[in-house]
Amino acid sequence: MQDGQLSIANLLRHGSRIHGGAEVVTWTGAEARRSTFAEVGQEAARLAHALRGLGVTSDQRVGTFMWNNNEHLVAYLAVPAMGAVLHTLNIRLFPEQLTYVANHAEDHVVLVDGTLVPLLAKVLPTFETVxxxxxVNGDPSSLQAPEGVTVHSYAELLDGQPDEFEWPVVDENAAAAMCYTSGTTGDPKGVVYTHRSIWLHSMQVCMTDSMALSQADRALVIVPQFHAMSWGLPYAALMVGASLIMxxxxxxxxxxAAMIAAEKPTMAGAVPTIWQGLLALLDQKPQDLAPLGRAVVGGSACPPSLMAAFDKLGVTIIHAWGMTETSPLGSVSRPPAGLSPEDAWEYRILQGxxxxxxxxxxxxxxGNELPWDNxxxxxxxxxxxxxAAAYYRVEPGQEGSEKFSPDGWLRTGDVGAITPDGFLRLTDRSKDIIKSGGEWxxxxxxxxxxxxxPAVAEAAVIGVPDEKWSERPLVAVVLRSGEKTTPAELQSFLSDKVAKWQLPENWTFIDEVPKTSVGKFDKKRLRAAAADGSLDIAHLT
Structure with missing residues (x-):
């Protein structure tokens, strides 16, 4: 058989030619601007020529500090296709973390959206290699750069550049892109994706028992392009010709809600908090979501109540699990065929x-391997x-290397069980499990x-010290607008849902659950608030 390279350049050639009529739609606030995949291919060539002119000649890192939009998709394609490495900078990291990742990756160029210039300006002087x-889509004069850094206009830089580029032959095992973990403990860790890993991952995204992305889809890509490569949706879309709504x-x-009404997506991808917010709006302002038929939800466990609520709206939430280190697709919950709706539900609420x-x-x-018996x-x-086989520039014995076993497996930090037929049931993160009286x-x-x-919008649970039991759960509750309840009522509500010894005695009501940079519950901040006494905690007997 012939040995063809699974490269982003070949994916770009394919998508822009075979699926040239598919489109990427970028929302502007009231309406959308549009580019076809053929036009994206031409713009990618112009960007590659421009980056060559800025000294990007081999595997230099090109950072993006951007929202989900057409230009970010162009960078997704042009940078790795020309042999360089795309580094998506998480705009929600703390300033010191942004400084760390830009310097650790040794970024040479950074593309920044005009609306994010003020945010970048605060940390740019600390970027040592840029x-x-x-x-992009902004005034370059609005950015006062430090000495040694030149600021350019995206439009002017690309103006007059050729619409074609001689994409080099790149080894499929070479680095194509990199993301850094959100750094909940220690410094963020770099994960490097190869051309081959992205290609194979894209194929999996398109498989029917996965996200089932196809040329018939219009995908609303809410999950940020700066987080785990937007779950691989941009690359998979080029593979099959699915249009993208950014x-x-x-x-x-x-x-x-306005995007859904105007652009009619057929599928979407986002973390649970996005869907919780949309559901709250739809409770107040009902709207037909058709033809949106499915939404892939990952990043954190999706509450079954949220899945049930969207079922009533005609949208099937598909539970998935993954992490930055798994590109991120690790599992997708498609129930086995032939089950009743009731039995299928028991599989849908698993991680996949x-x-x-x-x-x-x-x-x-x-370190003993356990059976798959659920x-x-x-x-x-x-x-x-x-x-991932290792973190970028983390040597054996350094902090972070312990995440990989001696035989090379990734230690995810997630705790759970697996059914005999290979479905994952996560119970917690290892650091979030509450050990009470010797039981988890x-x-x-x-x-x-x-x-x-029905009165609860969000709830986050952490462990707090207890003299008798070592730890007991504390429940932080966010109520739906206009709703009221009490800790005693909530505890009574749980009495037939969890074991008696698991019933929480500690409750607090808060305005919002703190979130991490990628929309997950930030339990570290909740623990700190509980420890310093800033939470008003009710203790039931």
């Missing part, structure tokens, strides 16, 4: 079934062609149970 900043900076429930390319195992605290609980470890309490199970109460 020599050029390209302002929300840019308009991520609030109202503009998302592992595809052929992702190997999984559970291990206990002593009862034994241990830490999930993964291996496969789109699973799943914060995720408690959160899902509390959020099934």
């Amino acid at each position: 020599r050029h900043v390209v302002v 929300p840019d900076r308009f991520l609030q429930p109202e503009p998302l 079934r592992f595809p052929a390319s992702v190997r999984a195992r559970l291990v206990d605290d002593d 009862e034994a609980v241990g830490e999930l470890e993964c291996a496969g062609p789109w699973v 309490i799943s914060s995720v199970d408690l959160e899902n149970a509390v959020m099934s109460h």
Whole structure:
């Protein structure tokens, strides 16, 4: 058989030619601007020529500090196709973390959206290796760059550049892109994706028992392009010709509802908090979501109550699990065929079934492998062609290297069980499990149970010290607008949903659950608030 390279350049050639009529739609606030995949291909060539002129000649890192939009898609394609490495900078990281990742990756050029210039300006003087900043859809004069950094206009830089580029032959195992973890402990860690890993991952996104992306789809890509490569949706779209709807900076429930009404997406991808916000809006302002038929939800466990609510709206939420280190697709919950709706539901609320390319195992605290019986609980470890083998520039023995087992498997930090037919049931993150009286309490199970109460919008559960039991759960509750309830009522509501010894005695009502840079519950901040006494905690007897 012939040995063809699985490269982003070949994916770009394919998508812009075979699927040249597909489009990328970028929301502008009231309406959309559009480019076809053929036009994206031409713009990618112009960007590649421009970057060559800025000294990007081999595998230099090109950072993006951008929202989901047409120009970000162009960078997704042009940078790796020309042999350089795309580095998506998470705009929601703390300033010191942004400084760390830009310097650790040794970014040479940064593309920044005009609306994000003020945010970048605060940290740009700390970026030691950046020599050029390209302002996209904005005024470059608005950025006062430090000495040694030249600021360019994206439009002017690309103006007059050729619409074709001689894409080099790149080894499929070479680096194509990189993301850094959100750094909840220690410094963020760099994960490098290869051309091959992205190609294989894209194929999996398109498979029918996965996200089932196809040329018939219009995909609303809410999950940020700066987080885990937007779950691989941009590259998969080029593979099959699915049109992309990009929300840019308009991520609030109202503009998302307007996008759905105007652009008629058939599928979408976002973390649970996005769908919770949209659901709250739809409760107040009902809207027909058709033809939106499915939404892939990952990033954190999706409450079953949220899935049930969208079922009533005609949208099937498909539970998925993954992480930056798994590109991120690790599992997708497509129930086995032939089940009744009731039995299928029991599979839908799980984190999903592992595809052929992702190997999984559970291990206990002593490193012993556990059976797949849906009862034994241990830490999930993964291996496969789109699973990280190491962190970028982390040597054995350094902080972060312990995330990989001696035989090369990724230690995910997620704790759960696996069914005999390969479905993952996560119970918690290892750092979030509550150990009470020698027994484990799943914060995720408690959160899902509390959020099934009609008055509750969000609930986050953490462990707090207890003299008798070592730890007990504390439930932080956000109420729906106009709703009221009490800790005693909520505890009573849980009485037939969890074991008696798991019933929380500690409750607090808050305005909003703090979130991480990628929309997950930030339990570290909740623990700090509980420890310093800033939460008003009710203690039931």
